[in-house]
Amino acid sequence: MTKKHEVAENKDGVSRRDILGGSVAMSTLAIGGAAAGVAAGAAAGVTLAPKAAQADESDKYNVAPGQLDEYVGFWSSGQTGEVRILGIPSMRELMRIPVFNRCSATGWGQTNESLKILSEGLTPATRERLAKRGLQTFQNGDAHHPRPSVTNGSYDGRYVFINDKANTRLARIRIDVMKTDKIIEIPNAHSIHGMRVQRYPKTGYVFCNGENRAPLVNDGRDLDDPKKWGSVFTAVDGDTMTVAWQVLVSGNLDNCDTDYQNKYAASTCYNSEEGTTLEEMTSSETDHAVFFDIAAIEAGVKAGKAETINGVPVLDGRKSAKSPYTLYIPIANSPHGCNATPDGKYVVINGKLSPTTTVIEWAKLDDVFAGKAEPKSAIVANAELGLGPLHTSFDGRGNAYTSLFLDSQVVKWNIDEAIRAYNGEKIDPIKQKIDVSYQVGHVNASMSETKDADGKWLVALCKFSKDRFINVGPLKPECEQLIDISGDEMKLVHDGSTFAEPHDATIMKANMINPLEIWKRDDPMWEDARQQAAKDGVKLEEDNKVIRDGNKVRVYMTSSAPKFGIESFKVKVGDEVTIIQTNIDDVVDLTHGFTMVNYGIAMEVGPQATSSVTFIADAPGVYYYFCQWFCHALHMEMSGQMLVEA
């Protein structure tokens, strides 16, 4: 265990405090990277690992074999492009839901059903570009902020929304079947980062931060004139998954959140300088948070004040426009996290490069928007918490938990006390700091983003694991740590290793979701197959038929452990073959699959579900198909042959 501290040493032997000079403004921190020798992993790594004494505490947090977790979490996966479901406190990964990624196991990105979802929400221009590459969709994503839908301030168990920073998309997952059902590309914006959902009366809007400044009509114009580029805040209608409206803003939109009344939304912004290089982007000591007046925006759109760009109404909310839609409040350099308190009163803006966290009172925005008060008057606290505050979560008992990226700590502080301190009272709102390993990004507490915040568990999602786990080569796992926040003292109880990147997570009581055990036959997921079958006179759950339609061959087959309804079929080389498979087993957990050997074809077919895949029979010969989802003692014998005539 001594190795840990060796690895954690800054390579130059310079302590973090030496470099940072205590709680200084850090706008010049490490620009130049290796030259300055303060890549974050090294610089902040001198934070000590949790004391061994804490290890014994964790025993009682075990979820023993056969026991179920009390909480469930929706985890993003960053650049892996999927959403994960975890159980808490076991921290077991219960499911991967493919979203933006290509999934070998389920055929996500290959089945006709998934390709429709992955392609139909793209802009026509994007579809056309991808078609030239032989693709119907992108094959990667960068999934950051999973957010379940909310009704009246708490989770309603309908959907989980997730953004794609890589290819400027928003996806929706149906909680009833835990599958993605809609993905849209957001026009005009460039790279969706922050994302949050409307809390009242329900979701409703899904707010999406366009991070990068680019030409709104990005067709080659204004390449050399960054002043004409812009960032766009988007409200998507979460029910229809269409863009409701957009607002052009100043600076790079980072994270966002909204209140509990549907009056205001807020976004942090970095690069208020509107530069294009790192030096330009960090030259000022001040950036801002931007607030959106939702009713004013809706009225502006209704009154025809918006310009329609790529089919979407866009309002000008930039600083220079002095519009009624937006309000800019100056915040110290590069604010990052943006988190509404569960009591509905405040939003907490986290400093990142400033050691401070700023509390803004939603109610005070009324006067500022009305021009009756200065923007800064909405600030009710400015707590100095530690180095690199990124995100804040809440326990519903008035305490906040802020991640300190550079300190590799989570700090617990009291919001009311921070407000009293800001008002001059001699009081320290900081209750406790706990070491986390290492370089923590998001933190999120159970139910924290609802009015029912219950302060039981907090996850700290760490960007570096270094020596926390067995060395598995140059690429290390990330480290997600579980902290018990139910008592006066935070207790670290679990290290979870995970593949890139547990960017953010939302944790709710497990009994707030109620997914199906078995698919319903009338599910809309395979509506196209249903319609085609009707045209072909085929009953999906009964018939096993091969239908030839010119050079198109549709193979309708059932699967029932351990047998496919069709064990052999013949086609001609060059035929376009569509396999439409219906799993007629109605046993819980009895998923079948269809893999065509040497054809690169594989798909999942859940109990009572239909899945389909289309391919060209591009090689003559005998090709076996088999069930790749273990189903029966005779699972290996569950196969058939496609005979392709030369």
Next chain:
Amino acid sequence: MTKKHEVAENKDGVSRRDILGGSVAMSTLAIGGAAAGVAAGAAAGVTLAPKAAQADESDKYNVAPGQLDEYVGFWSSGQTGEVRILGIPSMRELMRIPVFNRCSATGWGQTNESLKILSEGLTPATRERLAKRGLQTFQNGDAHHPRPSVTNGSYDGRYVFINDKANTRLARIRIDVMKTDKIIEIPNAHSIHGMRVQRYPKTGYVFCNGENRAPLVNDGRDLDDPKKWGSVFTAVDGDTMTVAWQVLVSGNLDNCDTDYQNKYAASTCYNSEEGTTLEEMTSSETDHAVFFDIAAIEAGVKAGKAETINGVPVLDGRKSAKSPYTLYIPIANSPHGCNATPDGKYVVINGKLSPTTTVIEWAKLDDVFAGKAEPKSAIVANAELGLGPLHTSFDGRGNAYTSLFLDSQVVKWNIDEAIRAYNGEKIDPIKQKIDVSYQVGHVNASMSETKDADGKWLVALCKFSKDRFINVGPLKPECEQLIDISGDEMKLVHDGSTFAEPHDATIMKANMINPLEIWKRDDPMWEDARQQAAKDGVKLEEDNKVIRDGNKVRVYMTSSAPKFGIESFKVKVGDEVTIIQTNIDDVVDLTHGFTMVNYGIAMEVGPQATSSVTFIADAPGVYYYFCQWFCHALHMEMSGQMLVEA
């Protein structure tokens, strides 16, 4: 917790014993599937869950925060197509290694380096077919049996090999960097299932079972003449990753193993009937195991006895050929697992449809191959263990642990006692049965497949989880359970949920691997980029240069937290752009990434590594690239712009 037992009920209310009639031959089991109502998940689910009393036992098996696992396991992922590294006993998933799958996070399947590995080992015909689809490789796999390389009977820390059942491939992972470095398509064979490595003097051969019977030259001939189809056993040279030789066999090859002397290899076979439908494949009560005389095969190839098919020497080892290469020993219906004992004496053949497990003594094969003894004389035990024996593992103390798929149990039994019982002694070799949940497939014990088997941990890889975890929809996680086998009694200590499919695993002492923390600059992985850079007069780790070569643009850039060496470059629409990025940070865990927004481009660049990706600049406009592997407090600011002129 009552729900568990409800769900586990057979839907027809018929008990498993009623259906199976005790230890009957099960060749007719459930053929017809739903009609017979005995899909395995339901039928065998009546096995009870582990007693609650065991829960308390598990506390002491916790790996507390900051503690490291003592063992490391290489896990296959079935149809997910990757290999996973787990820590034991924590059962943490430490890393996903993309192999046959497309990985959004690392760019595996998109970077030039990975595409070379994924495509160069395909047959020319396959490459040509895929090229017509716009692909350079398959995008899915079915990874079953991960096996680390062995020297002198124990792990040598060089490689892990993994088969692809879906597209008939074998892959190799370098343990020093935990990345796949070679993938080959096995010609003539159809669907690689069983796979094991040579143990002495070293790996050496990687033995690959071609499961399905198909025409050896599979070009459309003999479509309607299954009698002319065959299965092929392949020996790959693990050092060069080329096929050494193949042997044509009778029946469908299932699992395989080899001895500790490099004299013999063994494979179980189902479908000795050589049928093509489920009824035909299971019509006989007897199948066989086939044994390979490695020296005889090598001599046969050397003597020119092999026919060269698709560039590979193929010997005829079918029953009908009565060759010196193979030996067929009759085994009850559909034997499955094939496991060599760590003392080097025996191989255990698991019955699957028969409740028996057969022990064969390697040394007795000498006389059988020499024609001096009957095939059955090599059988030294035939233990009746329970229903659905699939795989056996060992503790190095003379005990064996066999998975019982239908009983959902692991049975511990003593090999010597089984032999004595077979010889007529009144002795029961069965020591204990433990319930596992549910429908266990592979089991594997720590170090079990080496001469250093140490009998500490056993993983039971279960095909169904049903109610073991929170309901996450129709698709359930699989369940991998950890059993402490160090004492007289097996103890279930951990339920691990996992995405499809923890098909098989190999567990070794963690100190037997020693991966690099940071890449070496002379790594062969980016040799092509190194050579191109030399031609372009570019030093990868120093230069930031854009080189135009006709309509090809090569962008050489370094990355050092938090900055790319190039923050803006300009190309023309239609240009072929190659990004060659070198991570010049030398800090442990400081991986960078490169994502091009709205271009579907993303790749990992490890510390001191070079990665490259090539794409057509197919859309004019401003496109940001950013680092998607968190690296620094100013990580979000680590970006640049590709300006694409119309």
